[in-house]
Amino acid sequence: MGSQARTVCWFLLSLRVSAELSESSNFHLAGDYLLGGLFSLHANVKKPVSFNVLEVPKCKEYEIKVLGYNLMQAMRFAVEEVNQLSSLLPGVRLGYEIVDVCYLSNNVQPGLYFLAEDDYFLPILKDYSNYVPHVVAVIGPDNSESTITVANILSLFLLPQITYSAISDQLQDKQRFPAVLRTAPSANHHIEAMVQLMLHFRWNWIVMLASNDDYGRENSQLFSQRLLRHSEICIAFQEVLPVTDPNHAMGPQQQEALDNIFSKLQWSTARIIVVFSPELTLHNFFNEVLRHNFGDVVWIASESWAIDPALHHLLEPHYTGTFLGVTIQRVYIPGFSEFRLRPAEARPPIPNGTNLRATCNQECDTCLNTTEYFNNVLMQSGERVVYSVYSAVYAVAHALHSLLRCNQTGCAKDVVYPWQLLKKIQDVDFTLLGNRVHFDSHGDMLRQLDIVQWQWGLGQNPFRSIASYDLIQKRLKFISNVTWHTVNNTIPVSSCSKNCPRGQRKKPVGLHPCCFECWDCPPGTFLNSTDEFNCHNCPSSMWSHKNAISCFKRRLSFLEWNEAPTIMVFILAVLGFLSTLAILVIFWKHFQTPMVRSAGGPMCFLMLTPLLLAFGMVPVYVGPPTIFTCLCRQTFFTLCYSVCLSCVTVRSFQIVCVFKMASRLPRAYGFWVRYHGPYIFVAFTTAIKAALVVGNMLSTTINPIGRTDPDDPNIMILSCHPNYRNGLLFNTSMDLLLSVVGFSFAYMGKELPTNYNEAKFITLSMTFSFTSSISLCTFMSVHDGVLVTIMDLLVTVLNFLAISLGYFGPKCYMILFYPERNTQAYFNSMIQGYTMRKS
Incomplete structure (x- = not known):
């Protein structure tokens, strides 16, 4: 305990409590264990009064508060019902001491009275663990401000205090208020229910009015913080309502403040008005509302005035808009409506008692008459906060049942210390009228909330439930429609801007x-x-x-089988495959003939085999690209083509070397023949090309990717890697070089003997290869998409056909149709004729 709290405690203990019971108190019931009750039976000061320090308010200075009396009757009803239930506290009788706190005017004195012993004194002790106060627990009071005032006193003694309608989040602080529990949801749940209501009807432009007191400031701050976390709802403006007494005329400053508020309300486009204020402060405000035309607005009531019968009666003959409020869910209590109007029973005088009929502590001569006047509203609105009082009494009764070790026949009437009972109340868990009574770690009992609409008319429920709010799921559940005070009963619109069209x-x-x-x-x-x-x-x-x-x-774009270009290229590939296969068979059968040997001998098979495989692998260009097909496109085809070009290049070099350079460089020629120069050249160029291909693959990727078609963004072009064109140009560079070299050697040997003169065929093949590669590069610089793929495939197939048919085709033609020219004698005669012409 801190020094400040210790000082307060010692100060309180030094006071002598002078509040004693009346002789025939209607608010006292003798019993083995007493419950203290704090209720606002009176409010609305009739005229300005000055209170002496030790003087309690007098009843004649206040008006009756019918809801307070209704709640007090609920406590009496619950206590008497518990006493009639033999199974809950058999052999034990509960009693009560109920005190009128007069709304806010009489809080400290009842708290001291409940803490005092039976002789009305508070002893000064070092340890209050074994101290027994006048009551075992306190039910109430109703509003947060009074509850906090009383809790600051009772919590020092760990005397259990169960409030039935104080929703302030400050009460969740168990360091400050360890003995406070409540049977009503916290303010955060009420705020969230309001927000969910506005989100449901798409109201995002609202006005917030808050009273200039603790209730208004705290709840408006919570509401603003909730809206700051999510920007679905905006506050057009917020104003502070002046705190006024209903029976007092407003001062000039208060009237000016209200006029300023109504001026802004009429000017604003916001039609939703959220009001956080105690019910008493709103009487003068709504009297002013009646003077203005606000029939198209929606008032959102906080729990303090959501089901207030006095305000409802004030606005009954007028139409000031639609009223919606957040309150506790209704729970029907059998027999309570009849008990509420039951006249008081005569009770024997209390020994040594002092009559305090003039104070608001114990007397209420007109309460019953006022209750009868509002009985219709009270019955139709249902038991809402009433159940909170009812369940609070039962929570104490169940805690006593556990603490006193009750069984079917009786209970041990032990001394009950406040701290013992507090622990038992915190652990209660039972079902009452279909609802679970249990307190969470903050001391709160989770009860469902209702959204109610105010109605006027005979036989109508003045506070009709239109929706319920689930505290666990934090979701609003609508159960009926709302009657709007608008043209054609349309839902009011309250937004700063109209909703944007779709998209x-x-x-x-x-x-x-x-x-x-x-x-x-x-x-x-x-x-x-x-x-x-x-x-x-x-x-x-x-x-x-x-x-x-x-x-x-996106529509995927790739080379498909049902397209005409694909079919055309595939036909060419089949033609190339079959012709290459035929050439391979012909050369195999005529391998020892001069025509095959002059074409390159074994090197012919080194050229024909890659050509055959390449024609067979053409289908990898068709269909969506995969890692395998991309790997084939970037490695297999280019390596096969490079092998063929290398063989053609070295073959053209050999022709020139045999007939023009053998005599001039015999040693070099012998070295070339001895160490298989042609094959070394082919292997060397193939290795260089393989290195280029691997480097290109490592610098990019072989995974297929999609690229947006620049001409149509709806189309996704599937290709092998992002730099497909750059990689293709890079791989083609060496093929272009080989084509140029092969063409040069072939051109140098154009005057050789006819049978050995392959220059014109090599020249044709190399010229086609060079021009097709240049054409492909030019096409790729202009176009993109599937056209590049089909052109790449078409050029590849045509290049292979140029080698297969352009180089080997004429030789097969000679072998098949001019066998007489495929003899050694014929070749020798052609060489001799060439030599004689040169001489």
């Missing part, structure tokens, strides 16, 4: 996110339902049109 994002204007302009979402973006202020980019494989709320998959 348009909101651009904030000013400080409020609820005030905005509407902007189109461009193609390729979409508006997410969870973020109305930003257009999000579609994934790379998807696209969207203008003002879209979702993306669709």
Whole structure:
């Protein structure tokens, strides 16, 4: 205990409590264990009064508060019902001491009275563990301000205090208020229910009015903090309501403040007004509301006045808009409506008692008459806060049942210390009238909330439930429709800006996110339902049109079998495969003939085998690319083609070397023949090409990717890697070099003997290869997409055909149709004729 708390404690203990019971108190019931009750039976000061320090308020100075009397009757009803239940506290009789706190005027004195012993004294002790106060627990008071005042006293003694309608979140602080529990949800739940209500009806432009007291300031702050966490709702403006007494005329400053508020309300486009204020402060406010025309607004009532019969009666003959409020869920209590109007029973005088009929502590001569007047409203509105009082009494009774070790026949009437009973109350868990009574770690009992609408008319429920709020799921459940005081019963609209059309994002204007302009979402973006202020980019494989709320998959573009270019190229590939296979068979059968030997001998098979395999692998270009097909495209085809070009190049070099350089460089020629120069050259160039291919693959990737078609963003072009064209140009560079070298050697040997003169065929093949590669590079620099793939495949197939048919075709023609020219004698005669001409 801190020094400040210790000082307060010693100060309280030094006071002598002078509050004694009346002789025939209607608010006292003798019993083995007494419960203290704090209720506001009177409120609304009739005229200005000055209170002496030790003087309690007098009843004649206040008006009756019918709800307070109704709640007090609920405590009496619950206690008497518990006493009649032999199974709960058999052999034990509960009693009560109920005190009128007069709303806010009489809080400290009843608290001291409950803490005192039976002789009305508080002893000064060092340890109060074994101290027994006048009551074992306290039920009440009703509002948060009074509850906090009383809790600061009772918590020092760990005397259990169960409040039935104080919702302040300060009471959840168990360091300050360890003995406080409550049977009503905290303010956060009420705030969230309001927010969910406004979100349901899409009200995002509201006015907040809060009274200039602790209740108004705390709840308005909680509401503002809730809206700051989520920007779905904006406050157009907020004002402070002056705190006035209902029976007193307002001063000039208060009247000016109200006039300023009503001026803003008439000017504002916000039609939803949230009011956080105690019910007493609102009487003068709504008297002013009646003077203005506010039939199109919706009033959102906080729990303090959501089911107040006095305010409901004040507004009954008028139409001032639609009233919605957040309150505790209704629970029907059998027999309570009849008990509420039961006249008081005559009780024997209390020994040594002092009559305090003039004070608000114990007497209420007119309470019963007032209750009868409002009985219709009380019955139709149902037992809401009444059940909170009812369940609080039963919570204490169940705790006593456990503490006194009760069984079916009786209980041990032990001395009950406050701290012992507090622990038992915190652990209670039972079902009462279909509802679970249990306190969480904050000392709160989770009860469902209702959204009620005010109604006027004979036989109507003045506070009709239109929805319920689930505290666990934090979700509003609508159970009926609302009757709006608008034209054609339409839902009121309250927004700073009109909703944007489908697919348009909101651009904030000013400080409020609820005030905005509407902007189109461009193609390729979409508006997410969870973020109305930003257009999000579609994934790379998807696209969207203008003002879209979702993306669709792009149409995949790749070479397909049913396309005419594919069929044409495939026919050429089949033709190439069959012709190459035929050439291979012909050369194999005529391997020893001069025609095959002059074409290159074994090197012919080194050229024909890659050609045959390449023609057979053409289908890897068709269909969606995969890792395997990309690997084949980037390695297999280019290596096969390079092997063929290397063989053609070295063959053209050999022809020139045999007939022009053998005589001039015999040693070099012998070295070339001895060490198989042609094969070394082919292996060397193939290795260089393989290194280039591997380097290109390592610098990019072989995984297939999709690229947006620059001409049509709806199309996704599937290719092997992002730098497909650059990689293709890079791989083609060496093929171009080999083509140029082969063409040069072939041109140098154009005057050789006819049978050995392969220059014109090599020249034709190399010229075609060079021009086709240049054409492909030019085409790729201009076009993109599937056209590049089909052109790449077409050029590859044509190059292979140029080698297969252009180089080997004429030789096969000679072998098959001119066998007489495929003899050694014929070749020798051609060489002799060439030599004689040169001589």
